[in-house]
Amino acid sequence: MPSDDAVQEVKRSPATGGVLDLISNRWSPRAFAETAVTDAELTTIFSAGLWAASCYNEQPWRFLLGRKEDPVWTKIFASLLAANQSWAWSAPVLFASFAKKTLTHNGEVNHFARHDVGAASCTISLQATSLGLHAHGMAGFNAAQLCEAFQVPSEFDAVACWALGRRGDPEQLPEALRTRELAPRSRKGADEVVFGSVWGTPALR
Ligand SMILES: Cc1cc2nc3c(=O)[nH]c(=O)nc-3n(C[C@H](O)[C@H](O)[C@H](O)COP(=O)(O)O)c2cc1C
Numbered sequence: 001m002p003s004d005d006a007v008q009e010v011k012r013s014p015a016t017g018g019v020l021d022l023i024s025n026r027w028s029p030r031a032f033a034e035t036a037v038t039d040a041e042l043t044t045i046f047s048a049g050l051w052a053a054s055c056y057n058e059q060p061w062r063f064l065l066g067r068k069e070d071p072v073w074t075k076i077f078a079s080l081l082a083a084n085q086s087w088a089w090s091a092p093v094l095f096a097s098f099a100k101k102t103l104t105h106n107g108e109v110n111h112f113a114r115h116d117v118g119a120a121s122c123t124i125s126l127q128a129t130s131l132g133l134h135a136h137g138m139a140g141f142n143a144a145q146l147c148e149a150f151q152v153p154s155e156f157d158a159v160a161c162w163a164l165g166r167r168g169d170p171e172q173l174p175e176a177l178r179t180r181e182l183a184p185r186s187r188k189g190a191d192e193v194v195f196g197s198v199w200g201t202p203a204l205r
Helices: 004-011 021-025 039-049 071-079 082-088 113-130 143-150 175-181
Strands: 061-067 093-100 134-138 156-165
Touching: 021 113, 039 061, 039 113, 061 071, 061 113, 071 093, 071 143, 082 134, 082 156, 093 113, 113 134, 113 156, 143 156
Parallel strands: none
Antiparallel strands: 061 093, 093 156, 134 156
């Protein structure tokens, strides 16, 4: 097994002037260690999420939080697609995110609810990284099954499921996932996504 630091070194984003170490160090592992996430760590991580920005300060985010093999963890795990169950079994924490569909102040559709749940989830994953933990988002889950299992009120949409914990041994993964766990990450360049006066032309010099 490559040492922890060697894996982290491969997964770190390549140094780009001034980007925070916290951001460079965040990535989405699939192999988690058995070590539990403490209640104090969970409180810190989710408290951080509360301070994300949101449209009208609606704070449309809600979460269901399960610790390994408690009934919440078990129900979230059951809602995951098989491809995600093949690695998420090792996560000491599973949580699911939900978005309140309407704005409380006027009852209209909140078109930014999922955006804001994403902002809270990003904040959560960065706070987790700062504590030496990692979060891995999952779109591969059965939303109807999840909502049914928890009797989620109809004014909320299931957005994503997340695995959370310390990194584990990549050897515990099925082979294809082990290779991905040890591969460098990649991104589009800023010139491909940050445009100037003409759509498609780079804005950054
Ligand atoms: C909303 C969301 C849904 C995702 N769904 C899945 C998923 O179902 N299964 C999976 O293995 N990874 C999933 N991912 C992880 C992405 O594949 C991963 O973030 C991406 O490849 C970039 O890698 P990095 O997070 O390590 O930088 C998801 C990530 C997000 C944010």
